[in-house]
Amino acid sequence: MKNFYLTTAIDYANGAPHIGHAYEKILSDAIIRSRRLEGMACHFLTGLDEHGQKVQETADKQGVEPEQLCDGVAEKFQALCRNLNISNDDYIRTTQRRHTEVVGRILMDFHGRGEIYKAEYRGLYSVRAERFVLERDRIDGHWPEDFGEVVELCETNYFFRLSKYQDWLIDFLRSHEDFIFPDFRRKQVLEFLREPLNDLCISRPKARLRWGIELPFDGDYVTYVWFDALINYISAVGYGSEHFSDRWPADIQVIGKDILVPAHAVYWPIMLHAAGIPPPRKLLVHGWWLVRGGEKMSKSLGNVVNPLDYAGSYGADAFRYFVLREMVVGQDSNFTHELFLSHYTADLADDLGNLLSRLIHMLGRYCGGIIPAVELEETEEKNLRSLAETAISRVRIHCGSYEFSLALEAIFELVRETNRYVERRSPWKLAQNPAAGPALRSSLATAAEALRIGAALLIPVMPGTAEKIFRQLGADPAVRWLDLCWGTSLAGKKLGAGEVLFPKILEANHALPQMPA
Numbered sequence: 001m002k003n004f005y006l007t008t009a010i011d012y013a014n015g016a017p018h019i020g021h022a023y024e025k026i027l028s029d030a031i032i033r034s035r036r037l038e039g040m041a042c043h044f045l046t047g048l049d050e051h052g053q054k055v056q057e058t059a060d061k062q063g064v065e066p067e068q069l070c071d072g073v074a075e076k077f078q079a080l081c082r083n084l085n086i087s088n089d090d091y092i093r094t095t096q097r098r099h100t101e102v103v104g105r106i107l108m109d110f111h112g113r114g115e116i117y118k119a120e121y122r123g124l125y126s127v128r129a130e131r132f133v134l135e136r137d138r139i140d141g142h143w144p145e146d147f148g149e150v151v152e153l154c155e156t157n158y159f160f161r162l163s164k165y166q167d168w169l170i171d172f173l174r175s176h177e178d179f180i181f182p183d184f185r186r187k188q189v190l191e192f193l194r195e196p197l198n199d200l201c202i203s204r205p206k207a208r209l210r211w212g213i214e215l216p217f218d219g220d221y222v223t224y225v226w227f228d229a230l231i232n233y234i235s236a237v238g239y240g241s242e243h244f245s246d247r248w249p250a251d252i253q254v255i256g257k258d259i260l261v262p263a264h265a266v267y268w269p270i271m272l273h274a275a276g277i278p279p280p281r282k283l284l285v286h287g288w289w290l291v292r293g294g295e296k297m298s299k300s301l302g303n304v305v306n307p308l309d310y311a312g313s314y315g316a317d318a319f320r321y322f323v324l325r326e327m328v329v330g331q332d333s334n335f336t337h338e339l340f341l342s343h344y345t346a347d348l349a350d351d352l353g354n355l356l357s358r359l360i361h362m363l364g365r366y367c368g369g370i371i372p373a374v375e376l377e378e379t380e381e382k383n384l385r386s387l388a389e390t391a392i393s394r395v396r397i398h399c400g401s402y403e404f405s406l407a408l409e410a411i412f413e414l415v416r417e418t419n420r421y422v423e424r425r426s427p428w429k430l431a432q433n434p435a436a437g438p439a440l441r442s443s444l445a446t447a448a449e450a451l452r453i454g455a456a457l458l459i460p461v462m463p464g465t466a467e468k469i470f471r472q473l474g475a476d477p478a479v480r481w482l483d484l485c486w487g488t489s490l491a492g493k494k495l496g497a498g499e500v501l502f503p504k505i506l507e508a509n510h511a512l513p514q515m516p517a
């Protein structure tokens, strides 16, 4: 049976993980966890892009071999996945044999069928983007910053016949409106395709770059890093084996906006088409995290947000919550420490954390630590139940369309309404009146059930927190959204040990650097 297959971009092995890398994995993880809760069999791939000039340069600067550099970086990125509770099923590194073999096979196939040819090329070359560029790439007469130094180069190289597929790609994009999300990005690609495409230079002479996959038909060259890297999405799931069709085509390929054109929206579908492989079903293109009111993050500006500092200080789930609550998929967002703290305190510590701790406290004090059954269902209870039911359907729909900020709004509306319900019922007052026993027990049981539903809906974004809530309520953690509904499963359950979900932070003692808003 075909799995729901999701991939992320594979990170460059030449630096430390930052919020951009973390966000992409968290977003992907939330998508895949929500699909698993819907009962789908899933496969989730992420990994590391290890070849190319930048990695070689970084290794040279550090005086180590590229292999050694990559091993160290791979450890850091895998630790990022673990610390952020990313549930990837596989982690590919482009130096692995399973990958280099598939790249070699595709190159041989293309070369044998005349899809690749050798030619001399004189042109402008961007050192930082590692590709030939054109005059038309200038913006207002200047090269984009991403290009770094642009030099003139004359070289004999191998070229992939990209241009011959331009019309096919235009037709494909026009007839597959769902291929790129959000849709305005598809229109940008079509705009880009109004100019004629050049064939793609897929080799680099070893004299200039040694760190790459050698061309199987010419030992003097290595493969251009993007041609190599894109293939990870199929090499990781056994391209060429009988199992390949259990995974491919990918259902969603998550990438940032900077690598849509030309790599993922032009090279990649054309490479697949030329190889006779179906294209992925969807490219999901997210925006960028900026800092300090719209600045790009960069090492030289010293404004890089380290996700591991945040996960370490506030917990992985607080960081996951913040990035998914703040960023609308497709748009850019600003990261400020103040905003992070205000969400942490207001939503997580005060609303959610407080609801759990006061419920656990009252259930212990008034019900002997056993969740009672609902005996009375009046309008208040019915309203809360119907809000929880609405939250279930809203969250399922929003997660299905990658609107995690809306999903979280619906969940926190339920959490806040449950707090208000508790205020209105005031179990502490009911407890003073022996005749109000049924009302007391019903109010606590109703609030606990609302919290159980809220926790079940939080799983994709905050899996660790959901687990802690289930444990404290004595609830069954094996939830499926398919059959999630308001019910009586908590009645008679014994509370687990209490634990504060989101401790209040005393900023004065805090080690994180302050970032001006």
Ligand code: MSP
Pocket (backbone or CB within 6 Å): 008, 009, 010, 011, 012, 019, 020, 021, 023, 024, 049, 229, 230, 231, 232, 254, 255, 256, 257, 258, 259, 287, 288, 289, 290, 297
């Ligand atoms: N190695 C290539 C991808 C090859 S995929 C076959 C690459 N690596 S990267 O490390 O530079 O970026 C990895 C992912 O992180 C990309 O999707 C990129 O868009 C994303 N981000 C990098 N910086 C980002 C932000 N500041 N904000 C959000 N995401 C950003 O590109």
